[in-house]
Structure formats: C-alpha cells, structure tokens
Amino acid sequence: MFVLVNLKAYPCDPVAVAEAAERVATEHGADVAIAPQAAHIQAVAQSGAETWAQHVSPVGHGSHTGSTLAEAAADAGAVGTLLNHSENRLKLADIDASLDAAERAELSTVVCANNPDQIAAAAALGPDAVAVEPPELIGTGTPVSQADPDIVRDAVAATKRVDPEIEVYCGAGISTGEDIAAAEELGADGVLLASGVAKAADPQAALEALVD
Amino acid sequence: MFVLVNLKAYPCDPVAVAEAAERVATEHGADVAIAPQAAHIQAVAQSGAETWAQHVSPVGHGSHTGSTLAEAAADAGAVGTLLNHSENRLKLADIDASLDAAERAELSTVVCANNPDQIAAAAALGPDAVAVEPPELIGTGTPVSQADPDIVRDAVAATKRVDPEIEVYCGAGISTGEDIAAAEELGADGVLLASGVAKAADPQAALEALVD
Amino acid sequence: MFVLVNLKAYPCDPVAVAEAAERVATEHGADVAIAPQAAHIQAVAQSGAETWAQHVSPVGHGSHTGSTLAEAAADAGAVGTLLNHSENRLKLADIDASLDAAERAELSTVVCANNPDQIAAAAALGPDAVAVEPPELIGTGTPVSQADPDIVRDAVAATKRVDPEIEVYCGAGISTGEDIAAAEELGADGVLLASGVAKAADPQAALEALVD
Amino acid sequence: MFVLVNLKAYPCDPVAVAEAAERVATEHGADVAIAPQAAHIQAVAQSGAETWAQHVSPVGHGSHTGSTLAEAAADAGAVGTLLNHSENRLKLADIDASLDAAERAELSTVVCANNPDQIAAAAALGPDAVAVEPPELIGTGTPVSQADPDIVRDAVAATKRVDPEIEVYCGAGISTGEDIAAAEELGADGVLLASGVAKAADPQAALEALVD
Numbered sequence: 001m002f003v004l005v006n007l008k009a010y011p012c013d014p015v016a017v018a019e020a021a022e023r024v025a026t027e028h029g030a031d032v033a034i035a036p037q038a039a040h041i042q043a044v045a046q047s048g049a050e051t052w053a054q055h056v057s058p059v060g061h062g063s064h065t066g067s068t069l070a071e072a073a074a075d076a077g078a079v080g081t082l083l084n085h086s087e088n089r090l091k092l093a094d095i096d097a098s099l100d101a102a103e104r105a106e107l108s109t110v111v112c113a114n115n116p117d118q119i120a121a122a123a124a125l126g127p128d129a130v131a132v133e134p135p136e137l138i139g140t141g142t143p144v145s146q147a148d149p150d151i152v153r154d155a156v157a158a159t160k161r162v163d164p165e166i167e168v169y170c171g172a173g174i175s176t177g178e179d180i181a182a183a184e185e186l187g188a189d190g191v192l193l194a195s196g197v198a199k200a201a202d203p204q205a206a207l208e209a210l211v212d
Numbered sequence: 213m214f215v216l217v218n219l220k221a222y223p224c225d226p227v228a229v230a231e232a233a234e235r236v237a238t239e240h241g242a243d244v245a246i247a248p249q250a251a252h253i254q255a256v257a258q259s260g261a262e263t264w265a266q267h268v269s270p271v272g273h274g275s276h277t278g279s280t281l282a283e284a285a286a287d288a289g290a291v292g293t294l295l296n297h298s299e300n301r302l303k304l305a306d307i308d309a310s311l312d313a314a315e316r317a318e319l320s321t322v323v324c325a326n327n328p329d330q331i332a333a334a335a336a337l338g339p340d341a342v343a344v345e346p347p348e349l350i351g352t353g354t355p356v357s358q359a360d361p362d363i364v365r366d367a368v369a370a371t372k373r374v375d376p377e378i379e380v381y382c383g384a385g386i387s388t389g390e391d392i393a394a395a396e397e398l399g400a401d402g403v404l405l406a407s408g409v410a411k412a413a414d415p416q417a418a419l420e421a422l423v424d
Numbered sequence: 425m426f427v428l429v430n431l432k433a434y435p436c437d438p439v440a441v442a443e444a445a446e447r448v449a450t451e452h453g454a455d456v457a458i459a460p461q462a463a464h465i466q467a468v469a470q471s472g473a474e475t476w477a478q479h480v481s482p483v484g485h486g487s488h489t490g491s492t493l494a495e496a497a498a499d500a501g502a503v504g505t506l507l508n509h510s511e512n513r514l515k516l517a518d519i520d521a522s523l524d525a526a527e528r529a530e531l532s533t534v535v536c537a538n539n540p541d542q543i544a545a546a547a548a549l550g551p552d553a554v555a556v557e558p559p560e561l562i563g564t565g566t567p568v569s570q571a572d573p574d575i576v577r578d579a580v581a582a583t584k585r586v587d588p589e590i591e592v593y594c595g596a597g598i599s600t601g602e603d604i605a606a607a608e609e610l611g612a613d614g615v616l617l618a619s620g621v622a623k624a625a626d627p628q629a630a631l632e633a634l635v636d
Numbered sequence: 637m638f639v640l641v642n643l644k645a646y647p648c649d650p651v652a653v654a655e656a657a658e659r660v661a662t663e664h665g666a667d668v669a670i671a672p673q674a675a676h677i678q679a680v681a682q683s684g685a686e687t688w689a690q691h692v693s694p695v696g697h698g699s700h701t702g703s704t705l706a707e708a709a710a711d712a713g714a715v716g717t718l719l720n721h722s723e724n725r726l727k728l729a730d731i732d733a734s735l736d737a738a739e740r741a742e743l744s745t746v747v748c749a750n751n752p753d754q755i756a757a758a759a760a761l762g763p764d765a766v767a768v769e770p771p772e773l774i775g776t777g778t779p780v781s782q783a784d785p786d787i788v789r790d791a792v793a794a795t796k797r798v799d800p801e802i803e804v805y806c807g808a809g810i811s812t813g814e815d816i817a818a819a820e821e822l823g824a825d826g827v828l829l830a831s832g833v834a835k836a837a838d839p840q841a842a843l844e845a846l847v848d
Contacts, residue, residue: 461708
C-alpha cells in the first residue's frame, strides 16, 4: 500500500514530517511519500523522503508567471504530483494538459475525484493512479473505508474497466492501520492522508500506527 | 531604481541567473531581485540574490492543497511577491486577501495592472508597490517608456493620488539602461524585466547593460 | 433610496416579484428594480419593472460561448447590472472590462465589494455605484446598518474620496423600512435586497414594509 | 443528423436566425436547434425553433448570483444545453454537477471536449451526447471531417466503448452539406455550427445548403 501524506498549507514543519516518513519507510519497508508546498519541495526532497507536488500547472516552459511548472517541481526533487484535489479542482482540459506536463517532467500522477463517475472520467485521461476522496469525509476522522465502502469498491471497478493498470487510492478520514487494511480489502492500492499525520504531535508515531 | 527579474516558467537555470544578479547587485550597487518558480525559491535564495515569489495565494495556513502559501515562500527565502501579473490575473477580493497573506509572512508586495484605472484600484488595497505593464507590449522588445510614456506617467499620478508612499514600477519591453533611465524620468521607482535577462545567452552582461 | 432586489437563483416566480415591485414603485413613488436570472430578463422587463442583470461578462460581441453579453441583457430589457457580487467575484481586470461592456450596452453599473479598501478599488474603475455587502451578514437577517455601521460609513467616505459622483449602496440583512432609513442616515444612496423579498410569501407586502 | 447552431456572442439577430432554422427544420424535415445567449432564450424559443442554452451552472436553486440556472433556462424555453465548450471550459467536478442540474431541469446535454481522451472522460459522466471540436479548427472554414477525420472516428470509438447510447457530434469548420455527410460517414450523429450560419448574410440559405 502506497501512503501519500499531503501537507496542504498546514503550519507543520515539513522537513520534520519528511524525516519521520523517511525513517518509517526505511524501518518498516513502507512506501510513504510526502507532498509539501511547492516552495518546500527542495527541503523535503533533501531529507531523503519520497517527495510529491500537490499540483502542477497545465503548461510547459514559457510565459506563465505564477504557475507551478512540472519541470521546476521535478528539478527541486519531486517524483510525482497530485492533480485535481478537492481543494484545487481543475478544468477537464487542464487535468489532461497537467498530465501531459507531468509526463514530460517524469512525475508520477494521481488524479483525485469525488465519485466513481468522475473517477472513470479521470482514468480515461491516462494517469498512473486515481484517488477517490468524498469531500464530506475529509478531515472528519471517519475513514471512507468505513463510512462509504461502496464508493471505494465502485471507484476501483470503474477504474479497472477503463484500464486495469491504473492504481486506485482512497482518502478522507484514514488514520489507523485498520483503516489502511480495510482500504486494501476494498481493492485500493494506496491511501491519501493529511491532517492525521501533518498535525500529529508525533508524526513518526502516527505513521508507524498506520503502516504496522 | 529597483530591478525585478521575473523568470516566469522559462527554461533558464534560475541559480545561474540569480548568481549573475547577485554579482551585478554587489559590483554595481544595484537593487536587483529575482522571481523564480516557487519550487526554485530555496535554491535561488541560497545563491544570495534577493528572491521574490511570482504569486502567493489568498490564504493562510489550513486545508489549501496546491496553494502557494506566503509563509512557505518566505520560509524558503522569498522577501517579496508579485501579485496579479497579467499572466495570473486575480479576483479583486483575492488581491486583497493575498496582500494580507503577504503581510503576515512579511513579504513586500507589488500588484501589477494593465492601465492607470486598475493601478489606482490596486493602490487602494495598500500594497508596497504597483506595476503597470501594458500586456500588448510584454515580450515585444519595445519599451513601455517609449511606446506609451503616458501610461507610466498616468500610473504614477494615479498611485500618488491614492498614497504617495506606494512605489510605482513599470514593465514590458525594458532591455537597456536607457529604457530604465527613461522609466525613471517618467516617475517610476523600478522596472519589471523577464525574457530580456532570463533568456539572454549571458544574463550577467544583460543585467550590466541595464544597471550601468 | 434605490432598492435593488436580487433574485439570485431563488426558486421564486420572477414575474410575480417584478409585478409586485412595479406596483410598489408606482403606488409609492419608490425606486425599485429587480435583478433576475439572465434567462428571465425579458419576462421581468415585460412586466414593466426596472430590470437589472446580475452580471455581465467582460467581453464584447464575438466567440464567447456561455458568456453573459451586456448587449444581450440590454436587448432583453435590462437597464443596469450588478458586478462582482460576493457570490460571483471577478478578477480586477475583468471588473474593468465588464464595466466597459456595460457602458457600451448603456447599462448602469453597481460594483459590489466586501470592505472599504475594496470599495475604493472598485470606485477607481469608474462605475455608477458601488455596494458594500459584508459576506458574513448576507442572509442573516441582521442588517449591516446595525451590525456594522462603520463599514457603511467608511465605504461612503472611501468612495467619495475617489469620486463624489459615485453612489454607494449597502446590502446584507436589510428587511425593514427602519433598516433602509438607517442606511440612508449612514450616507448610503440605496440598498441591495435578496431573500427578504424574493423568498417572502407576499413580496408586495415585503416591499411595502421597506419603502413606507 | 442533428444540427446545433451556436450563436455565441455574435452580433446577429437571434430571432431571425431562429426563424430561418425553424423554416428549414419544417420544410426539410431537418433536426436543427439554436443556442443563443441566455438572455435571448425566451425570444428564440417563442419563434418556435428548438432552443438550447450555451451553458448552465453547476448549481441548483439558491444563493448563486450571476449563475446560469438550468431551471431558468428551461423556464425560458430551452430544451438542451451545451457544456464545457472550448470557450467556456469547466472543472471536471462542475461538468458532473452541471449535468445533474440539466437533468433536474430536463435539458438534453452535450459535453464538448478537445480530443478522444477528454471525450471518453466526458462520456463517463453520462451526458446525452458529446461533441469533439478541435480548437485549432474552430472558425477556420476547414471542416474537422476533412482536416482530421481520425479525431472524429476516435471520438466515436471512445464514446461507444463507454456507452453506446451516447451520441457523438463534431464541430469546427462545418459549412456545407458535404461536410455534414462526411461527418455522418465518420460515425457522428450531429454537428455543431456557429459563424457559418450566425454570420451568414442569409442564414436560411446557409442552413439549406447544409441540410440538403
């Protein structure tokens, strides 16, 4: 199971979380990555943790002031990117163009969406993975795998109908190892986490509780 | 005169440009800053050059995936930020909120706009500086100070009517020391540059030609 | 005092509200206008009521599918338009361009904003009027004139400093004649209303209570 | 073959075009519809022509100033709506929500997209039809069926893999009966037209040339 910790714009120390993730990844053989603010990618990547961008813009090199260039994120150390997170919804055409941008920069891609229909739509654009995160469960502490197991099952089925190679992650409310086990049982290949780790008093303990 | 070099999403080496800027700033006593991609802020700031963000989001700490948090930009070494560049136009309410965000993170602020009316509007929101850049002249090589001197004069007058403390920069087509001198004569306190330096074969020579 | 009733996307009968407004305007000599959905402008205007658009796009004639063309709104009978309502915030450059579009179509203009700084910014763009509506009071039933009289006073002062000819309206929570009188005393030239009339069981009675 | 004439924000007389469409539909047994500005829906529908909206917002009844409410469009006489036109690209989540809104208002739906991948994505959201319109051919006079027949064939194949019930239209550069015949041969069920009819000196003749 892939564990992607989204630091959003939280007031955490991104390097401390990254170092905790790196230790947990090494000690437990877990597949853990950290998605910090773009301005923190370099510092997080230098910690040795697998580093992701939270977003890349649907553009290539050129006159795009204020964009988040995929090549710049890769340059700073990112190896993947989230796209279309519920806090950063994109136009359909821009998800397509951001996927192209990420591919040019050799970043792995996860396209988020709300429900199985949108997951199928996202899958049709050819990302490496999709992630279903019911917005109403984000930040609630109630795991999606328990509150709405069907949405995970349906997202997996919808994705595999489009392309069995695309991985499926789920998010919202995941905070324990049991939540991850439940997600895996529903067919998910990974999970998205955020506040449960980023806001934890002890991020390493929080991550260990997950991957054990 | 303040010289802000906007690297946009250009395929330049941001650290090489920053080092050139830092040498020119030191050797010529010039006031030069570099605005790279957010993911390059840390590397650029580590070169010793004055580093600016190209944009910050109208948010504070919180659940804002994919945002450009002012605090993260500051953390990585930025001391100022552009806002509302013509390639990244913002909602009026978001310029206001991004100015608040920048102030919380102790970033200097320059709000860009197209014409004197919009410059007056931008000034009313209380930035440290405004910048007038007629979009039709961006990237043309024809300096605004020559193609449309009245827009610079009118922008200065409009700004000073709102608040004489707010500095006024101009941009578009600036590439020689004469362009800068002309801008200064029109009342500008600084200039915005981009391709003229970022795409130059020898950025240091390009900057020296400007500040001499 | 000008009374502008914004029907938003409420499930009301726009013609019934317009006819009530027209009767109240005629019988009480009141200055009342109705802002329906664009698709309802023609039917509302045919009722004889003064009809406003809720928004016009920052474009002129051309290839702009899905835009709200100022000329089409005027054609259908609108004589004015709201711009930058808190439910439809616009880019600074687009407020400027929408004002140009409205002027070409001979529509009166009211630019909404949250606070006195943004009101000054809006005024700098040269609309016929501005409207201050603290978003946190919209739909509360607590009139802005009572909850935050200073914001109205400051908005009036900020506007008059820019151009004494620009009218100032206020909105949020206005539902009684006393609220309107209080707004007038604070210097406002008009008020924006919405649910208090649009969702009233008897819109005519609701309007009469206001203008008496 | 369904022929949808998108009037965009063109300076045409929408009722004159609608009357021409209505005559051609009646005399030639053709399936022709007109998509005017929202503010013109009522006048166009009253001409007897089949009337479509150019866009509906991803909202239901409520506090949505400046939205294009599907129910208001239907009320005024629209029976269908375009969504995600290349001049009005929408967020993936908003296409989904606008489809829900259109369904509640009993409007037929056509979701536009640039390329077969995006067409498959659009189809996954369950519209009545999709339309492929390569942006680079819009307004060129070169029919997509001739310039890029594969994009039409691939769009048809991609759609039918998702759901054989979903119709496929194509657009860009269609202006003659031969273009329509070619589109039909490639598997399209309809075409989108715009300037060829809307800007024609004689819209009826332009439409007759198409449907003959």
